[in-house]
Amino acid sequence: MDRLRRLVLIALAVVLVLLVVADTFVTHHASFGIDGTPGFAARFSLVSAAIAVAVSYGWGLLMRRPGERADD
Amino acid sequence: MTETFGPLSPALILILAGLILPLVKGPLRNALFLLAPVAALALVWALPLGPGLAVDWLGLNLVLIAPDNMARIFGTAFGIAAIAGALFGVTQPSATEKAAALLYAGAAQGIAFAGDLVTLFVFWEILAIGSTLVIWSNGHARAGLRYALIHVLGGVLLFAGISAEISGSGNVALHAMRADTIGRWLMLAGILVNAGALPLSAWVADAYPKASWSGAVFLSAFTTKAAVLVLIRLFPGEPALTWIGLAMAIYGLTYALLENDIRKLLSYSIVGQVGFMVVAVGIGSPLALAAAALHALAHILYKSLLMMAAGSILRATGETRLTALGGLARSMPFTAVAMLIGGFSLAALPLTAGFVSKSAILAALAEGQAGFYWFALTAVSAGSFLYIGLRLPWFALFGPGSAKVMAGSAPSMLAAMGLLCVLLVVPGCFPGLLERLVPEIAGVPILTADHILFQLQMLVAASCIFALLLPLLRPSAGSTLDFDWLWRELPRLAAPHWRRAWALFGKPVVGIWAETRGRWASFSQRSILLLGAAGNWRTGKIAIWATALLAIYVLIAAL
Structure with a gap:
């Protein structure tokens, strides 16, 4: 991992931790129980985004072809 | 108020402007291209909410303009998109694209304000024509053809569904329904083709990038969202x-x-x-x-x-x-x-x-x-x-x-x-x-x-x-x-195999085909002679045939 990317990642992680801390001080209006727990959005998004990258990468390995398609 | 604005549908203004635009040149063309969408948006808000404009046509009660709040929301969205798209593309030299874009935007407004299935279908088809012309105007004939074919398929499905619905209920009004008959499933399928639903979603990414730098702006705004509005109204x-x-x-x-x-x-x-x-x-x-x-x-x-x-x-x-x-x-x-x-x-x-x-x-x-x-x-x-x-x-x-x-x-x-x-x-x-x-x-x-x-x-x-x-x-x-x-891809890949298969089996197939045609010709000949002599049939025989035909008719109607 190059230096800039590592720095950006650390900065983002710090911001995320601060947001989670701030989340513990607000009143939640949960719709399904778990979505009202402090930091739920951060955890859920980390997992969701990682799955999205993994699924698209895997789909790309299967379905991505070099070169343009005919008529493109 | 409805009497005043009734004939002046937002759709009509844009479609007329689209038809006139190729006939004028220079600043007048640009002025028309910019002002028609503004006038259409003004009309979206000038039309009072209410029952709208109804006309009787061939015994069908058509509601050409049905201004309700949903029509106003989508009319506003389509109106803003047309204004912004026209402003963005005013320097586009292609008159065909500009005219097609106005036609396309007008059809979207027509769908937003349509109050019956027939009016909806007419604007649905104008929408397909306008959008295809936007793609074709950038010179991508094959991509435009693929786009047109997909929308012909969607249009045929929708038309079949609308026909079944009207023949079943005798009602052309737009109303909420469930996909509980074959006709309604056909209608839903036709709408979903335009919405970009699977498995035919690929047409969106195939067609839209083929439009010009300005044409794609119009394409991104109307077709799929018009389909969403129709889903809101019908399903x-x-x-x-x-x-x-x-x-x-x-x-x-x-x-x-x-x-x-x-x-x-x-x-x-x-x-x-x-x-x-x-x-x-x-x-x-x-x-x-x-x-x-x-x-x-x-x-x-x-x-x-x-x-x-x-x-x-x-x-x-x-x-x-x-x-x-x-x-x-x-x-x-x-x-x-x-x-x-x-x-x-x-x-x-x-x-x-x-x-x-x-x-x-x-x-x-x-x-x-x-x-x-x-x-x-x-x-x-x-x-x-x-x-x-x-x-x-x-x-x-x-x-x-x-x-x-x-x-x-x-x-x-x-x-x-x-x-x-x-x-x-x-x-x-x-x-x-x-x-x-x-x-x-x-x-x-x-x-x-x-x-x-x-x-x-x-x-x-x-x-x-x-x-x-x-x-x-x-x-x-x-x-x-x-x-x-x-x-x-598949037809191109399959073509060489098809040619080989034809070389192998072509002659026997041609022989079987010729024999089948011969038999069919003699069967038709015999049937014509038989039917010509139907006046001499026995009453019992006629009754049996009439009952059989009636049974087939009832079976088809039940389906």
Whole structure:
């Protein structure tokens, strides 16, 4: 991992931790129980985004072809 | 009031302007191109809400203009898109594209205000013609033909469904229904083709990027959202729509994350975002339908803006491939800001219109206790930020590489992008403005501390994943296989095998065919002679045949 990317990642992680801390001080209006727990959005998004990258990468390995398609 | 404005439908103004436009030249043509959409939007708001304009035609009670609040929401969205698109593309030299764009925008307005199935179908077909001409006007004949064929298929399905519905109920009025007969399933299928639903979603990413730098802006606004409006009117609460919409959202996300071409990426994104609307229509509550309409409005605004930014890049560099772009934020700062605002609005960053509309959709899912869809769409929403708010800006605007800018954007293009930026940010900061247009969302918590924190955590967490997994998201040249492989690649691959098979089996097949034709000819001859002598048939024989034919008729009617 190059230096800039590592720095950006650390900065983002710090911001995320601060947001989670701030989340513990607000009143939640949960719709399904778990979505009202402090930091739920951060955890859920980390997992969701990682799955999205993994699924698209895997789909790309299967379905991505070099070169343009005919008529493109 | 209706008598005054009745004949002056917003659709009529745009369609007439589109027909006249090729006949005039110079500043007059540009004036017509710019003023017709303004007049149409003014008329959307001048038409009083009410029963509208009804005419009797061949015994059918047609409601040509039915102004209700849903028509006004979509009419406003289509009107703004037409104004912004015309302003952006006013320097486009192609008169064909300009005329087709007005025809296309007019048809969308016609669908928004249609009050019966026949009127809806007429404008549905004009919409297909206008959009095909927009693609053809850029010289992509084969892509335009593929697009036209898909829409012919959708039109035939819709027509068959409408015919079955009218013959079954005798009623041409638009009304909410369930897909509980073959005719209604055909109608639903025809509408879903235009919405970009699987398995025919590929037409969106095939056709839209083939339009010119200005034509794609119009294409991104009308067809799929008009289909969403028709779903709202005809199939609210249809259970099948929830999983169809979710499949669209996942498809759009997966393909957009893989795509290298900006305009194809945005096309896949259209399918994904329309998926959100289709899920909401499937939920079917008043809040869900209002949220779907609001999301369509917001989506038209931010996707038009993103297509404008992509069009500006194409016009300036001749490129839309991420692998060939980079560093454009320095050379095209205004376009970069527009792309960021459009992308952030799609990703539902607080203080943008997209945040308001996505909050309304998720609130509707929560209200309907549709937990699975709530969590699934929230996850897709986090993934959407990866491609639109991070991957696209990083590799096009900020990342390594420096694309050569050969031409700057015209002032009219900058003005159009500026207008849409304002229209995305102001309602995002003051959601009350949207509540006036869509009163059903009044109770949805939007700018509350917990909701804002929720969304910021979502976006920052997705950014962490982007920074961590950046090598996996790097764009690469190539294409991703889709269902359209079946009609774009398979026939070409199968042709040599078909020729070999014909060489082997051709002669016997021709022989069998000739023999069958001979037998059929002699059978017809005998039948004609037999029927000619029917006057001499015995009564019992006639009764048996009449009963058999009646039974077949009853069986077909029962089906």
